[in-house]
Amino acid sequence: MSVQIQSLTRHAPNASRKMLDDVSLSIEDGAFVALVGPSGAGKTTLLRTIAGLDGPYEGTVLVDGRTLAGRPMRERRIGFVFQNYALFRHMTVARNIAFGLDVLPRRERPDRGAIAGRVAELLELIQLPMLGDAYPDQLSGGQRQRVALARALATKPGLLLLDEPFGALDPIVRRQIRRWLRGLHDQLGLTTVLVTHDHDEALEVADRLVVMQNGRIVQEAPAEMLDTAPATPFVMEFLGEALEFSGRIVDGWFLPDDSNVLSFHVGGGVDDGLVTALLRPYETRLVAGEGRGRAIPLAGGSGGLRRLKVELGTREVEILLVTDQVGLFGRDHVALDIGRARLFRDDRALQHISLRPPEPGHGKQRHNGTVTDSV
Structure with a gap:
């Protein structure tokens, strides 16, 4: 019926x-x-x-x-x-x-x-x-x-x-x-x-x-x-734990407000302006030597993932990282890669966003407005 x-x-x-x-x-x-x-x-x-x-x-x-x-x-x-x-x-x-x-x-x-x-x-x-x-x-x-x-x-x-x-x-x-x-x-x-x-x-x-x-x-x-x-952000958050980062789009790049979060390319068709980025804790990556953040392993985790607390200076977030990669990072001088985030403006999704960061070898990432070699 x-x-x-x-x-x-x-x-x-x-x-x-x-x-x-x-x-x-x-x-x-x-x-x-x-x-x-x-x-x-x-x-x-x-x-x-x-x-x-x-x-x-x-x-x-x-x-x-x-x-x-x-x-x-x-x-x-x-x-x-x-x-x-x-x-x-x-x-x-x-x-x-x-x-x-x-x-x-x-x-x-x-x-x-x-x-x-x-x-x-x-x-x-x-x-x-x-x-x-x-x-x-x-x-x-x-x-x-x-x-x-x-x-x-x-x-x-x-x-x-x-x-x-x-x-x-x-x-x-x-x-x-x-x-x-x-x-x-x-x-x-x-x-x-x-x-x-x-x-x-x-x-x-x-x-x-x-x-x-x-x-x-x-x-x-x-x-x-x-x-x-x-x-909408509500749908994202209702379906599971989500991390939120504020920032802005400039010339096709997402520039986060937090200096310890890496910028990423979003492609064309997106107007410049303020946006909010959301992603799952297991979709983040840590990048050594790219920031002044601090990563601290926590107890807990499942499915081969380990929970970490990342101190970003102005705030703390908890992420999930593959267990065998946790030991690769020291406690200091890390940045957070959020290149798989979904972007929202005025509580609506931006439809022209690629959910993947540039492929390795493309040569550059943009970090707080400055172009640097990608890790």
């Missing part, structure tokens, strides 16, 4: 602010999309509006080309998994799963044998075939999550909506469940929309991320593109 949203606006009950502000979004049939952003960004409000659970609103919401207005819930073919699972504690697992089928109008309701067969099929699908007679309080958090998903799938929806479904699970179970969920999505050919504030979670399971801030969509893109080409 596809979802098309055009100019969607929803006001808070007291009308003092907009919960959703002119949101437009297209989700193709079979996609797995994650709505991400901080608390209060509008993620759950958008999800509930897609489901037809909240209103009124301005704009258009179409599911498979049709509006949900006036359509009974049973005809919408939408499965919704709430953050707290919302399982019925007085019902067995099997009865919880069967609930959506049991409440169908008589003319649409399968007979008891068909419902029992569907429940057994779903118990196998969620890998809990022996727990049909158990009650929710007897299950682990991961098992309850699977039961909530099975209940949402019982009526064979084409669209599955998930509101922070992994929030109450421990990290190991979270990883197991989200991998299982992604496999289930592919197996059943669903269209899935996941709300989460955990960008790692979204990156692992979703094909496309929709980043929200203050009720608006600030960027939507395939997961692998968001980090390499963030549209």
Whole structure:
């Protein structure tokens, strides 16, 4: 099932602010999309509006080309998994799963044998075939999550909506469940929309991320593109730890304000003026003998990376360096190479920036306005 949203606006009950502000979004049939952003960004409000659970609103919401207005819930073919699972504690697992089928109008309701067969099929699908007679309080958090998903799938929806479904699970179970969920999505050919504030979670399971801030969509893109080409500093910082450096563009060069940070060439097509550079701690390089900075190894690190504190004179930053390179640098007289930074002006990305510094052998780098031999 596809979802098309055009100019969607929803006001808070007291009308003092907009919960959703002119949101437009297209989700193709079979996609797995994650709505991400901080608390209060509008993620759950958008999800509930897609489901037809909240209103009124301005704009258009179409599911498979049709509006949900006036359509009974049973005809919408939408499965919704709430953050707290919302399982019925007085019902067995099997009865919880069967609930959506049991409440169908008589003319649409399968007979008891068909419902029992569907429940057994779903118990196998969620890998809990022996727990049909158990009650929710007897299950682990991961098992309850699977039961909530099975209940949402019982009526064979084409669209599955998930509101922070992994929030109450421990990290190991979270990883197991989200991998299982992604496999289930592919197996059943669903269209899935996941709300989460955990960008790692979204990156692992979703094909496309929709980043929200203050009720608006600030960027939507395939997961692998968001980090390499963030549209705003907020997107860059939301997706992970980022270092920020102020400076200016002059004649195609980024000249940092900090004298212990190397300038780098950004190419043509960029107007001179003030800019902000952001990059990940592991994208930096230390250059010996090029500055008066001071590098101090710190405890911690993972994945073959070691954390260092670099004193730049006016400030300190922490970077990540390949472990076997840490010993190559003395404590003093280092500069920071930030040639892979993304540049922003007026909170928008500059689109004509090369994310790579000049190749070795090009002969020159520009350091605070002075051209020097590159290291």
